[in-house]
Amino acid sequence: MANIAEQRIKREFKEVVKSEEVAKCHIKVELVDDSYRELRGEIAGPPDTPYEGGNFLLEIKIPETYPFNPPKVKFLTKIWHPNISSVTGAICLDILRDQWAAAMTLRTVLLSLQALLSAAEPDDPQDAVVAKQYKENPKIFQQTARHWTNIFAGGPLREKDLESKVTQLIGMGFDQNKARIALSTYNWNVEQATEYLLS
Amino acid sequence: MAEGARSWTSNVLCRYFVHGACRQGNSCNYSHDWADPPATVCRFFLKGCCSYGDQCRYDHTRSTGPAPSPPEMRDKGKVLYPPFLSPTYNPHNENTRMVKLSKNWSPPDTTPNTAKSKSLPKSPEEWVKAREFVPGQPFVCSTVPSSYAKAAQTGNEIPEIIDKKSDDADQDNDLICPFHAVGECRYGENCTYMHGNVCNFCNAAVLYPDDDKQNEKHKAECIKSHERDMELSFAIARSKDKICGVCMEDIMEKQPPSERRFGILSNCNHIFCLACIRKWRAAKQFDSETVRCCPECRVKSDFITPSKYWVDTREEKEVVIEGYKKALSAKPCRYFKQGDGECPFNDKCFYLHAFPDGSKADPKPRKPRKGTNADGDMNILRQLILWDFLEERENRLQLLFNLTDLDSLLIDFVTDSSDDSDFDDYW
Numbered sequence A: 001m002a003n004i005a006e007q008r009i010k011r012e013f014k015e016v017v018k019s020e021e022v023a024k025c026h027i028k029v030e031l032v033d034d035s036y037r038e039l040r041g042e043i044a045g046p047p048d049t050p051y052e053g054g055n056f057l058l059e060i061k062i063p064e065t066y067p068f069n070p071p072k073v074k075f076l077t078k079i080w081h082p083n084i085s086s087v088t089g090a091i092c093l094d095i096l097r098d099q100w101a102a103a104m105t106l107r108t109v110l111l112s113l114q115a116l117l118s119a120a121e122p123d124d125p126q127d128a129v130v131a132k133q134y135k136e137n138p139k140i141f142q143q144t145a146r147h148w149t150n151i152f153a154g155g156p157l158r159e160k161d162l163e164s165k166v167t168q169l170i171g172m173g174f175d176q177n178k179a180r181i182a183l184s185t186y187n188w189n190v191e192q193a194t195e196y197l198l199s
Numbered sequence B: 001m002a003e004g005a006r007s008w009t010s011n012v013l014c015r016y017f018v019h020g021a022c023r024q025g026n027s028c029n030y031s032h033d034w035a036d037p038p039a040t041v042c043r044f045f046l047k048g049c050c051s052y053g054d055q056c057r058y059d060h061t062r063s064t065g066p067a068p069s070p071p072e073m074r075d076k077g078k079v080l081y082p083p084f085l086s087p088t089y090n091p092h093n094e095n096t097r098m099v100k101l102s103k104n105w106s107p108p109d110t111t112p113n114t115a116k117s118k119s120l121p122k123s124p125e126e127w128v129k130a131r132e133f134v135p136g137q138p139f140v141c142s143t144v145p146s147s148y149a150k151a152a153q154t155g156n157e158i159p160e161i162i163d164k165k166s167d168d169a170d171q172d173n174d175l176i177c178p179f180h181a182v183g184e185c186r187y188g189e190n191c192t193y194m195h196g197n198v199c200n201f202c203n204a205a206v207l208y209p210d211d212d213k214q215n216e217k218h219k220a221e222c223i224k225s226h227e228r229d230m231e232l233s234f235a236i237a238r239s240k241d242k243i244c245g246v247c248m249e250d251i252m253e254k255q256p257p258s259e260r261r262f263g264i265l266s267n268c269n270h271i272f273c274l275a276c277i278r279k280w281r282a283a284k285q286f287d288s289e290t291v292r293c294c295p296e297c298r299v300k301s302d303f304i305t306p307s308k309y310w311v312d313t314r315e316e317k318e319v320v321i322e323g324y325k326k327a328l329s330a331k332p333c334r335y336f337k338q339g340d341g342e343c344p345f346n347d348k349c350f351y352l353h354a355f356p357d358g359s360k361a362d363p364k365p366r367k368p369r370k371g372t373n374a375d376g377d378m379n380i381l382r383q384l385i386l387w388d389f390l391e392e393r394e395n396r397l398q399l400l401f402n403l404t405d406l407d408s409l410l411i412d413f414v415t416d417s418s419d420d421s422d423f424d425d426y427w
Helices: A003-018 A106-118 A128-136 A138-152 A160-171 A176-185 A190-198 B002-007 B043-047 B071-076 B111-119 B124-129 B148-153 B157-174 B178-182 B212-239 B274-281 B314-328 B386-414 B417-426
Strands: A027-031 A038-044 A055-061 A072-075 B262-265 B304-307 B369-372 B378-381
Touching: A003 A027, A003 A106, A027 A106, A038 A106, A055 A106, A128 A138, A128 A176, A138 A160, A138 A176, A160 A176, A160 A190, A176 A190, B262 B274, B262 B314, B274 B304, B304 B314
Parallel strands: none
Antiparallel strands: A027 A038, A038 A055, A055 A072, B262 B304, B369 B378
């Protein structure tokens, strides 16, 4: 790894560890190995959002040209969000692409992601299905997101209706995750989801 | 006469010949015979002030032994003197004062006085009073010198140097003692140099006690240098603990020290080291608009200015930017290539656009820029200069008038003149 990238990550590490946001906003960065090339980030779901109470793990890969190129970040924890792929965890955020600036740090990236969770951009979606639901059925979107947070990110709020629907499909012999994705996609319409799963 | 002129020096070894550099060759007034004695008596010794002492390459002999008198002269029974030794020599006579001693030098017409000179023959010892011939030097003699040393002193180059030296020595007494100026002079009161007064600013004893002008000048210089020092120390203090926003290192502590340079953005006050901000702005993976913005605040700056120290205020920044532009305008542009190439920045370029002969290039209008609109049509965007527009318009009008003249002529020619009025109305 280029020297400057490693040097900077080391410095940033101290910054993130030291900063108050770690305590206040619950952002965290950990090393995966000693290379400083791959990091594990963690952000807490912001309050007053469906993601509240959840902890979301992030995979951060530092390119050799960092900080002149953005780090490659994706969600490891499954999340239901218009700008985050519900399948791969890929993030659509301008600062991680063409609007990156060399002065940005891991801290600002994690804070930006946290902000993204509280303010989605459905007009610039990463996951079209989620974005459509977000726009057309905001209530169902909220429920779904809360359900996903509960299931994958350890969120405290349970959506019992939705859980029972998932259990229903599992009872029909479908895979749990596939069933959940199908239900989420079809606005928790069991019939449509079953049709989709059978096709 | 020429023969006579030669005579008194022809037995003295030419000193240019000795060094193999006599330009006169066979016609030299001096002897080119190694057997002849050279005129190498040290003039400074004669004056009593040769600083080389025993090491002097010239003879330190006060011998005023007979200078070889020209035998042919004696044969002729009359002695010819160099002009100033001539008994009739009048130093105040313009004719005799400035005589150029050259190879065809002829002594002033002394024939009427030969009888006198015969009666007053100069002893051969007097020959030493003869002035040394220095080719190319004007022969100036204000008084009849009483000795060779004196003769050598007057109007000759070396004594001039001595004079100068002695002048310097006089001035030395007026010079400030450098030891006393910075501390203690061990000669104390006995020092030949002046012990100046202490300047309040620089604490050096460099003020002439009785020269107010010098004191004022020195104080002004002191204040100026003090201000400069203060500015520098402020700049250093300001530059301390400044962290580059990109590499996050303390810029003044970067290694190697050559990296300790700031890249000043013209439109915002964010801190970057020069290397980082240059690298960021050279990044190809982003839009050029993105990289030209400050990585912190995204305010666009058209250029960055390298600076050794950090500058905060707008005024300071302007000074730095102006200095940078000035320095760049002296460097030849590598795109312009002294006229062989073409610089895309043209008159906006900070670098020098000059031809090999040193003349500066006229700023040319930029090349037309091409743009494609949404429909895919090519637009050629040209810089419109008001003058061009006016000129073109004028030309068009001119043409129009010419045409009307022609038309009216034609019409005059083919139609009856009575139709003219109608035609005018029509126009």
